[in-house]
């Protein structure tokens with residue numbers, strides 16, 4: 001099912017039971033260590049409760065022990081209470097220290113599980129809708145950023161501090177109940193009201209960090225990346241863009257964070273009434289305790305224990321670093337969970353996706369391609385890019401798709417790969433919908449206009465086309481793609497890293513990269529693809545090299561349906577069939593100088609037929625031919 005573009009726009013960390021989600025992730029990541037952490041939290045809280053009670057008994061027994069003498073039974077009793085108090089005071093921090101060590105290991109597993117979740121959210125949907133739409137990209141960007149945020153990292157282990165705190169509170173509740181049964185619950189209500197108000201304020205702040213400031217922070221880090229990265233280094237120096245980018249980065253960051261600061265200040269007001277209620281309740285409790293002590297209803301020992309108990313109830317409202325960090329972690333996990341729900345994904349990732357099948361033996365089989373009345377427009381666009389587009393390409397045919405800039409040629413390629421689902425109509429590869437059917441997607445191999453240049457060995461750059469499976473006849477593919485002489489010239493052959501950023505690596509020219517991309521596409525064909533699409537992969541080639549590439553491809557096309565996209569009409573004239581995209585009734589759809597309607601096929605035939613028809617294709621072809629002649633036959 002395609003995900004509606006707006007599905008996640010309304011996502012505001014609405015996930016209920018956010019703490020439960022966080023605990024589920026803990027359980028998924030490290031169940032055994034989570035149990036150990038719970039046990040240690042119980043020990044820490046238990047020790048503190050024992051210390052409260054034992055220290056009260058110690059104080060109560062001292063008078064009698066002093067009167068009875070050092071060797072008396074009362075003195076022995078006092079010693080016992082003293083030992084118990086000391087043991088409890090020592091046990092709590094020791095259990096805390098052990099817990100820190102266990103948390104360290106367990107938190108690393110939690111973080112790995114969180115990363116898995118983020119990566120799965122990015123990669124699992126086949127459509128790229130959620131990555132290209134700003135709201136979706138923002139959600140994912142925030143999730144990635146969170147994992148590098150110290151507050152988030154601290155909050156993972158903070159889970160067990162928070163649990164220990166709460167258990168402390170339960171111990172204090174029991175202790176206070178030994179004085180007056182109602183005092184504990186009344187004070188508890190006060191602390192819970194305050195805690196609720198603070199937690200709400202905090203989650204608003206953290207949720208805002210994720211939903212409201214994500215775009216601004218992404219912009220800031222984009223600008224920062226331009227300043228320090230390699231991609232923009234040449235332009236930054238050539239045009240002196242450093243200062244401008246730095247100002248942009250600082251402004252983007254400050255403007256974004258100002259939003260959070262304002263909300264933070266506004267929200268703090270809502271915590272004041274519960275704070276006042278809590279102060280009144282505590283004052284009342286201490287007043288009653290003082291009166292009871294004065295009237296002799298409470299002994300000195302009991303006074304010591306109960307005072308500690310009353311103070312211990314603050315555990316229910318404690319908002320220290322651990323709790324604050326936990327709030328941040330939980331907000332991030334809840335936001336990710338909501339985003340996954342909007343994408344139709346379960347909270348926890350399923351098994352890893354299967355890569356492409358290993359290279360299939362035997363001759364590849366060509367696929368049939370159909371676009372049946374397809375209408376598609378990008379989110380935010382005011383008109384469809386293609387509208388009721390009909391195109392059927394029988395298996396084994398070679399088709400060139402031509403049209404002016406922006407008419408929708410690359411968009412058709414994305415539809416064929418199922419990367420975007422159409423809003424109306426059907427896309428079919430061998431009768432299957434590539435947006436939902438993995439088998440259909442594996443039938444399509446594409447060299448995109450801006451194909452990926454992996455900073456990995458040449459071998460990996462080619463084998464990527466077959467899901468990074470080892471390909472036996474790599475050299476044969478290299479010969480077919482004209483990559484053999486490039487690989488032969490590399491210092492370490494197929495194992496040479498194609499990036500000068502790595503020791504022993506090298507950079508290729510644009511034309512050489514395009515040959516590598518063609519080899520990658522042929523590797524996909526070897527793995528079972530029956531359609532090969534070349535979306536203007538030849539921009540870096542001169543016209544003769546482009547003609548040679550296309551012609552060698554047309555020779556290789558046995559068992560393949562080929563779709564060639566190029567602006568150089570002379571390069572694609574030998575295709576079995578040429579289709580021209582444009583708006584019906586003049587203009588060119590979304591293209592440069594285009595009309596208002598989406599694109600359709602406006603001309604369809606062989607080169608000779610289209611020239612004879614004297615339409616758009618003939619006009620474009622003659623224009624290019626005359627320019628070529630004027631330039632002395634050199635493009």
Ligand SMILES: Nc1ncnc2c1ncn2[C@@H]1O[C@H](COP(=O)(O)OP(=O)(O)OP(=O)(O)O)[C@@H](O)[C@H]1O
Pocket residue numbers: 132378379381385403404405406407408409410411412590591
């Ligand atoms: N991811 C996107 N989001 C929004 N609009 C897009 C996106 N990709 C392309 N477009 C728009 O869709 C229209 C068609 O773009 P497309 O890249 O398919 O054209 P094209 O015919 O391949 O152009 P060119 O010949 O310049 O490569 C253009 O108006 C473009 O601005």
